Amino acid sequence: MTGKYEVIIIGAGISGIKTAIDLYRGGVNNILILEARNCIGGRLKSVKSENFPHVTYDLGASWFHDALANPLFDKARELGNIDYYFDDGELVYFDKDDKTVPSWKFEHITDEIICYISLSYLKDPNKPDISLKQICQEYYEKKHDLIDPDRWGKAIATIRIFGELWHGESWDNLSAKFVFDEDGHLGRNVLVKSGYSKVIQNEMNELPDKFETTNIKLNTSVKCIDYSNDIINIHTGNDSFSCDYVVLTLPRSLYSIDDPNDPSYIKWVPELPGDFKKLSHYFEAGSLGKVVFEFSECFWSETVDRFYALSKQEPKNPNDPQPWDYPTILINYQANSGVPALVALTQNPLSSTIENFDPKTKNERIWQLFQPVIAQISNAKVPPQPINILHTSWNNDIWARGAYCTSKVGCPDSETLTNLFAKGLSNKIRFAGSETVDGSANGCAHGGWFSGQREAKYILDDIAKKL
Amino acid sequence: MTGKYEVIIIGAGISGIKTAIDLYRGGVNNILILEARNCIGGRLKSVKSENFPHVTYDLGASWFHDALANPLFDKARELGNIDYYFDDGELVYFDKDDKTVPSWKFEHITDEIICYISLSYLKDPNKPDISLKQICQEYYEKKHDLIDPDRWGKAIATIRIFGELWHGESWDNLSAKFVFDEDGHLGRNVLVKSGYSKVIQNEMNELPDKFETTNIKLNTSVKCIDYSNDIINIHTGNDSFSCDYVVLTLPRSLYSIDDPNDPSYIKWVPELPGDFKKLSHYFEAGSLGKVVFEFSECFWSETVDRFYALSKQEPKNPNDPQPWDYPTILINYQANSGVPALVALTQNPLSSTIENFDPKTKNERIWQLFQPVIAQISNAKVPPQPINILHTSWNNDIWARGAYCTSKVGCPDSETLTNLFAKGLSNKIRFAGSETVDGSANGCAHGGWFSGQREAKYILDDIAKKL
Numbered sequence: 001m002t003g004k005y006e007v008i009i010i011g012a013g014i015s016g017i018k019t020a021i022d023l024y025r026g027g028v029n030n031i032l033i034l035e036a037r038n039c040i041g042g043r044l045k046s047v048k049s050e051n052f053p054h055v056t057y058d059l060g061a062s063w064f065h066d067a068l069a070n071p072l073f074d075k076a077r078e079l080g081n082i083d084y085y086f087d088d089g090e091l092v093y094f095d096k097d098d099k100t101v102p103s104w105k106f107e108h109i110t111d112e113i114i115c116y117i118s119l120s121y122l123k124d125p126n127k128p129d130i131s132l133k134q135i136c137q138e139y140y141e142k143k144h145d146l147i148d149p150d151r152w153g154k155a156i157a158t159i160r161i162f163g164e165l166w167h168g169e170s171w172d173n174l175s176a177k178f179v180f181d182e183d184g185h186l187g188r189n190v191l192v193k194s195g196y197s198k199v200i201q202n203e204m205n206e207l208p209d210k211f212e213t214t215n216i217k218l219n220t221s222v223k224c225i226d227y228s229n230d231i232i233n234i235h236t237g238n239d240s241f242s243c244d245y246v247v248l249t250l251p252r253s254l255y256s257i258d259d260p261n262d263p264s265y266i267k268w269v270p271e272l273p274g275d276f277k278k279l280s281h282y283f284e285a286g287s288l289g290k291v292v293f294e295f296s297e298c299f300w301s302e303t304v305d306r307f308y309a310l311s312k313q314e315p316k317n318p319n320d321p322q323p324w325d326y327p328t329i330l331i332n333y334q335a336n337s338g339v340p341a342l343v344a345l346t347q348n349p350l351s352s353t354i355e356n357f358d359p360k361t362k363n364e365r366i367w368q369l370f371q372p373v374i375a376q377i378s379n380a381k382v383p384p385q386p387i388n389i390l391h392t393s394w395n396n397d398i399w400a401r402g403a404y405c406t407s408k409v410g411c412p413d414s415e416t417l418t419n420l421f422a423k424g425l426s427n428k429i430r431f432a433g434s435e436t437v438d439g440s441a442n443g444c445a446h447g448g449w450f451s452g453q454r455e456a457k458y459i460l461d462d463i464a465k466k467l
Numbered sequence: 468m469t470g471k472y473e474v475i476i477i478g479a480g481i482s483g484i485k486t487a488i489d490l491y492r493g494g495v496n497n498i499l500i501l502e503a504r505n506c507i508g509g510r511l512k513s514v515k516s517e518n519f520p521h522v523t524y525d526l527g528a529s530w531f532h533d534a535l536a537n538p539l540f541d542k543a544r545e546l547g548n549i550d551y552y553f554d555d556g557e558l559v560y561f562d563k564d565d566k567t568v569p570s571w572k573f574e575h576i577t578d579e580i581i582c583y584i585s586l587s588y589l590k591d592p593n594k595p596d597i598s599l600k601q602i603c604q605e606y607y608e609k610k611h612d613l614i615d616p617d618r619w620g621k622a623i624a625t626i627r628i629f630g631e632l633w634h635g636e637s638w639d640n641l642s643a644k645f646v647f648d649e650d651g652h653l654g655r656n657v658l659v660k661s662g663y664s665k666v667i668q669n670e671m672n673e674l675p676d677k678f679e680t681t682n683i684k685l686n687t688s689v690k691c692i693d694y695s696n697d698i699i700n701i702h703t704g705n706d707s708f709s710c711d712y713v714v715l716t717l718p719r720s721l722y723s724i725d726d727p728n729d730p731s732y733i734k735w736v737p738e739l740p741g742d743f744k745k746l747s748h749y750f751e752a753g754s755l756g757k758v759v760f761e762f763s764e765c766f767w768s769e770t771v772d773r774f775y776a777l778s779k780q781e782p783k784n785p786n787d788p789q790p791w792d793y794p795t796i797l798i799n800y801q802a803n804s805g806v807p808a809l810v811a812l813t814q815n816p817l818s819s820t821i822e823n824f825d826p827k828t829k830n831e832r833i834w835q836l837f838q839p840v841i842a843q844i845s846n847a848k849v850p851p852q853p854i855n856i857l858h859t860s861w862n863n864d865i866w867a868r869g870a871y872c873t874s875k876v877g878c879p880d881s882e883t884l885t886n887l888f889a890k891g892l893s894n895k896i897r898f899a900g901s902e903t904v905d906g907s908a909n910g911c912a913h914g915g916w917f918s919g920q921r922e923a924k925y926i927l928d929d930i931a932k933k934l
Contacts, residue, residue: 067579067613068579068582068583068586069586086575086613088571088575089571090569090571091571102557103570104555104556104557104558108553108555108655109655111655112534112535112654112655115535115651115652115653115654116535116654119535119536119653146534146553184582185582186582186586187579187582187583188575188576188578188579
């Protein structure tokens with residue numbers, strides 16, 4: 001199979017679909033989307049509960065972030081066909097010792113640490129980047145005489161929870177310089193109860209009915225992109241396609257793969273420019289993971305939206321994680337959906353360790369890890385066993401290689417990385433994806449949507465110039 | 468009396484004193500400070516409790532703000548002779564209906580309103596400035612279907628408390644555009660238990676012992692500044708002085724006085740430039756006031772540092788304020804100093820109304836206002852009468868005319884106002900004062916200190932240029 005298209009889009013996630021929508025609207029309809037997976041949506045991945053009809057868990061993005069500036073949320077409100085829920089009501093912090101930790105016990109210290117970090121790099125832009133953990137220690141060395149030890153312990157536990165469970169990465173690896181850089185959320189967070197697959201469906205509805213079958217080719221991974229000529233040639237395993245423009249919407253992590261034997265490897269002709277090589281280490285993703293626990297009944301508060309489990313200890317051996325080694329956030333589906341389920345957020349290396357547990361004993365090991373944590377929010381003396389456990393596998397997913405971008409020690413600022421892609425290789429070779437937009441939408445579903453909008457506009461403008 | 472000085476500093480507050488210190492260090496010792504009051508310190512004004520020995524209340528500045536970037540706090544730590552206290556431990560929000568309002572009931576809405584405000588003016592820089600109250604209403608009109616009414620009520624009550632009790636001004640008058648503009652505090656707040664007069668004393672100790680008697684002239688208000696010649700002439704009631712440089716450190720509000728019969732009026736020869744006239748309306752200060760209540764025993768929590776009283780009603784008649792008309796913050800001196808006293812923060816117009824209560828019934832009226840509020844934090848059924856009430860009088864203070872700068876509807880951005888002064892009238896006529904520095908130190912004691920440092924350096928550099 002071959003074919004000549006005006007635009008080929010690689011990836012049928014929200015970025016690629018939005019690119020197609022806007023191109024189509026702009027009069028460009030000779031479009032092909034190549035998708036390596038067997039379904040559209042990319043890292044927007046909803047699964048229906050087998051135990052609770054009408055309940056959907058999102059294994060990828062789960063929230064409309066930036067509720068004041070999120071076109072996907074605005075559209076959901078307008079269409080009225082998406083169930084959503086502001087899960088920012090009552091929240092409870094707790095740790096191994098206390099079933100509730102009032103926020104005054106840490107919040108001013110937490111705020112001051114975050115301020116200390118940003119002041120440090122403002123005052124001395126040449127200060128070497130260190131890990132989030134190291135800079136907390138640096139602050140402590142300077143200020144410990146001013147801080148109550150109990151409040152200090154709780155403050156760094158919250159620093160860790162905020163850093164690790166936004167970036168999906170251990171504070172040992174997170175860049176002190178940039179970890180809280182994009183922290184200015186534009187409004188509240190809204191849980192997408194319907195599941196993001198319905199959001200994707202709303203987008204698809206903006207394309208012609210037949211588009212999905214005629215213009216999207218599933219199970220088709222790109223092996224080679226030859227842009228040595230004016231017409232771009234794209235080779236998949238069996239087929240070749242050519243086009244005037246290509247928009248790549250891959251997760252950024254995939255651009256760092258340089259092993260030709262890797263199934264996700266893409267050969268570029270000519271090679272990607274030096275900047276890509278130089279920075280490719282920082283394309284690697286963190287991994288915000290999720291573990292869904294379904295129970296036969298609710299034995300915790302029915303009204304608390306989220307439980308924040310603070311960790312005061314650190315993993316001795318990442319391959320053999322112990323309860324309380326990592327902070328977690330438990331999302332209460334009893335509160336948001338009326339079913340006895342909790343969704344725990346995890347970070348690397350835990351997310352990866354869980355994915356790689358021996359399948360035979362996996363559920364048992366997961367429950368061993370979380371049982372003592374869930375016991376702290378339990379009204380029952382011993383929490384009953386879950387009836388079902390699900391977990392994400394973003395690290396082992398060869399088309400994702402992690403959940404989304406993170407900020408590791410030594411990384412350049414987010415703008416440098418996003419611009420590398422946003423500027424494109426040329427006016428023909430374009431990049432979209434949530435990791436190609438800077439600011440608060442970086443790494444979010446609506447960021448992907450913005451990037452599709454941006455690239456479609458770029459191409460339409462470029463075509464118009466030539467007329 | 469006459470005299471010729473190298474530098475005359477007008478005002479012996481922290482800005483003027485710091486200017487003198489740095490000039491002195493730089494070799495300029497022919498300095499005179501003219502001070503209208505009968506004491507040094509300006510709006511740093513500590514009073515000793517008559518009931519509780521060793522307890523001092525600050526009627527002006529009370530905290531080292533910006534603990535991570537405050538040279539006065541650093542010096543206090545170094546010298547070890549200032550008692551200080553981080554009063555950011557347990558805090559309790561409450562209102563007329565509830566003795567405690569958990570922060571989750573408002574904080575995400577509060578944050579979103581603040582975000583909405585900044586986004587509004589970012590998206591449309593030409594959007595007219597409106598009051599803080601109006602923009603809250605605007606937000607509500609757009610978002611009310613997304614917000615639980617109870618949380619909404621509490622959120623605007625907190626918006627009001629944060630805005631009004633930082634700026635000392637009613638949300639009816641506060642500029643939506645700028646009210647939360649300078650909100651990036653650089654670290655925690657530290658209560659100066661010793662009283663700021665001790666901080667002033669530490670500064671004075673950096674000058675020669677005799678400086679206070681020989682170089683500071685108290686009870687001397689400036690009537691006229693003639694800068695029509697190279698040598699500047701300064702006329703007080705009875706005397707004339709001349710100098711090469713003058714540094715004015717007056718509260719900004721005083722520069723707006725244009726009535727020659729006003730005791731604080733200063734005649735400028737030639738007149739102040741047009742920019743000063745044009746903007747003088749915005750020099751007017753807000754008035755963060757304080758009311759000190761001393762009791763014979765503590766009938767409230769001994770450990771809570773601050774109680775935040777949210778108001779859900781608005782004053783019908785500012786001249787006849789009713790309990791709960793205004794939000795207030797109660798600072799718990801039982802927690803910070805071990806004495807049964809509470810200090811309530813007030814804002815205009817309440818601060819002014821209190822100052823103008825008939826002296827005969829003043830204490831009774833003040834207690835009528837605060838008794839129901841204090842009853843909400845009381846363990847006693849009926850709170851016992853205070854044994855003493857003190858209050859600030861910054862509005863009626865002719866050398867202050869309010870507490871410190873505020874941001875009223877229609878005002879220019881803080882930088883425009885501070886720069887107007889910071890750039891000086893010429894290299895001879897300089898301005899210092901906490902209201903001439905931008906950023907988080909604006910309006911704070913350490914802001915005054917920074918401004919003194921800045922102006923001394925300016926003059927020393929200017930002198931060096933001529934050598």
